Amino acid sequence: xxxxxxxxxHLIKTRGQQVTLRCSPKSGHDTVSWYQQALGQGPxxxxxxxxxxERQRGNxxxxxxxxxxxxxxxxxxxxxxxxxxxxxxLCASSFRQGxxxxxxxxxxxxRLTVV
Amino acid sequence: QQQVKQSPQSLIVQKGGISxxxxxxxxxxxxxxxxxxxxxxxxxxxxxxxxxxxxxKKEGRFTISFNKSAKQFxxxxxxxxxxxxxxxFCAASKSQGGSEKLVFGKGMKLTVNP
Numbered sequence: 504x505x506x507x508x509x510x511x512x513h514l515i516k517t518r519g520q521q522v523t524l525r526c527s528p529k530s531g532h533d534t535v536s537w538y539q540q541a542l543g544q545g546p547x548x549x550x551x552x553x554x555x556x557e558r559q560r561g562n563x564x565x566x567x568x569x570x571x572x573x574x575x576x577x578x579x580x581x582x583x584x585x586x587x588x589x590x591x592x593l594c595a596s597s598f599r600q601g602x603x604x605x606x607x608x609x610x611x612x613x614r615l616t617v618v
Numbered sequence: 619q620q621q622v623k624q625s626p627q628s629l630i631v632q633k634g635g636i637s638x639x640x641x642x643x644x645x646x647x648x649x650x651x652x653x654x655x656x657x658x659x660x661x662x663x664x665x666x667x668x669x670x671x672x673x674x675k676k677e678g679r680f681t682i683s684f685n686k687s688a689k690q691f692x693x694x695x696x697x698x699x700x701x702x703x704x705x706x707f708c709a710a711s712k713s714q715g716g717s718e719k720l721v722f723g724k725g726m727k728l729t730v731n732p
Contacts, residue, residue, distance in 0.1 A: 507661075509661075536719065536720075538720075543724075543725075544724060544725070545624075545707050545709075545722030545723055545724050545725050546662065546707075546720070546722050547722075548719040548720065548721070551718070551719065559718070559719055561719065593661050593662070595720075597718075603713055604713055604718040606650075606652065606664055606667060607652075607664070607720060608664065609654075609661035609662045609663070609664075610661050611659075611660055611661045612660070612661045614659075
C-alpha cells in the first residue's frame with residue numbers, strides 16, 4: 504500500500520501565477536481533505552471532497568479551489584498566488600462509512616514557495 | 619479564535635524520561651481526538667487517537683488521557699527515545715455529521731537528548 508501520495512514535492516512559483524497540486528489517496532479511501540501548514544504552525548483545513556463534490560470548506564478565499572476525480576484522486580488549485588501562500592500543502596485521505604468518517608492519513612506534502 | 623490550545627510549545631527531556639503534552643478544546647461537539655507526529659519535511663503521521671467514551675488509551679509507550687468535563691486531553695510518552703524527537707500536534711474533530719475537519723493545535727517540538 505503506497506499510502507497517500509502527493510506531487511510535486513517542491514514547487515517555486517512567482518506572485519500572481521497559478522499552481523496545481525495533486526493527491527492520490529490511500530487505497531480504499533474515498534474522501535480527500537486539503538490542509539495548509541505555514542512554517543511553525545499546525546495544519547489549517549482548506550476543504551474536503553467526497554463523491555467529487557466539495558463538502559466542507561475552511562476559511563480560505565475563492566482563489567483556492569479543488570477537484571476530485573472518479574478514482575478519488577484530487578487536485579488543489581491556487582490562483583493569483585501571494586507571498587503568504589508559501590506553505591506546506593497537505594493532503595489527507597479517509598473513508599466514509601455512512602455518516603461516520605474514519606481516521607485521516609496524511610501525505611508527505613507539497614512545499615510551495617512563492618517569490 | 620483558537621479552538622484547540624496546545625502546551626507547552628517546546629520540551630526537552632532526557633532519554634528514558636516521560637514527555638507530557640497537553641491540549642484543551644472549546645467545542646463540546648468534538649468527539650474524536652487524535653495525536654499526530656511530524657518529522658521535518660514530512661507530513662503528520664497518526665500516532666494514537668481517543669474518543670470521549672473512554673478516559674485513557676494506551677498503545678505501546680504512548681498514552682492518551684482524556685478529561686471530558688475539563689475539555690482537556692494529554693499525550694504521555696513513556697521511556698522517551700531520541701527517535702521521538704519531532705513535533706507533536708493534537709487535533710480534534712466531529713467524526714460524523716458533515717463537519718469532520720480536523721482542528722489542530724499549534725504543535726509542540728520535542729527534543730529527547732541521548
